[in-house]
Amino acid sequence: MAKIAAVIASTHHPFYLRASTSTGTDRPPFADEWVAKIEAFRETLTRANPDVLVMVGSDHFHQLWLDNYPQFLVGKAPCYDANFYNEEREFGLPRMFLQGDEELSAYLLRQGLDEGFDLAFSNELRVDHSITCPLITLRPQADLPIVPIYTNIFAPPLPQPRRFVELGKAIRRMVEAWPSDKRVAIIGTGHLSLELGGPRQFGPHGPDPEFDRKAVSWIASSDIDTALAEVSLDSLWLPGNATHGFMDFMLMMGVAGENMKADYTDSLDLFHTMEAYFTWYPTEASS
């Protein structure tokens, strides 16, 4: 059976590439600390020596549109082009080209459907910065095949938070039962408190530092019960109008497993939003 080499949850800050590569007066004062934290975080994936990456993210109205919007979608294609003109324009992200793993995509779709998740699929998916940002931070050589999984954290009506947790648990079970000798890393990115297009955007910190503090603690200990008790689709508006992206962290807590303490936790308080990084090594924990 396949081995889960690592479970990784992270924010996906689209400005990292520009901040980390800028020089001279263009280089922001926090860039060096940010790069050091990212390089340490990257090492947690490198050390796991994965063969394939399952990557959970969310399309930001790039390919997916309101005339036909999936709640959960699995990419099933041999390759994925990546990043869009408006991400190049706003964040300076490069066009990228990624290999897929169609066998794992097909397996997750079949098993997921049979487990009660009516997963949509795409045979021609251009992935966006929710997938490419964690590649840029964790695997900049982008040399491993991926299986992208998109969630709807963006276009109401959204699935309930518990559904994200359940899907995360199912992804964990399915990957562990995959008849393959590959080492799979499962990587998902979301948000802590975040405001986009509202009065609290682009402040000196995330819009709700108290929510961020609690959220980091829930994720670091994979405290699913507390997170589910305190978070609802309605309550997630309060910390910031784009905070529903926290549900992708909840999905990753489902992947990590109930009350599994992260082997690696780090965070960085930045303007606009807090960065947070978590890695679990399930094979070591269960051995």
Added chain:
Amino acid sequence: MSKYLLNKFLFTIDRDPELVERYRADPRGTVEWWDSDRACVILNCPDAERSTWLKFTDDEREALATHDYVRLFELGAHNFLVLTLFIALFERDYEEPLAFQREFAAKLSHWSLPYPDIST
């Protein structure tokens, strides 16, 4: 009210560099053209297989024609689409990094929760 159509305008302009420039230079003319020519095109269907019923309210059309992002927020246009497109339109006019984004926030500072409903 057609939040969906507002979003469709923002989405289809934002993804096309030429339309971003056209909307910046001539917002009213771009909205008029889009309203008559593009509003009813279903994005994944041939042009001939159009919808027949989508239209802006006068308030929505005017908000788009005047680049009024505060009004778009109040009308329930999707916050991500408004922000992304308006950064593309106006960030270049500001010297300081993030100055436009902060002005955008300040112009909405009279709003507290709950914000206008963005569901479509």
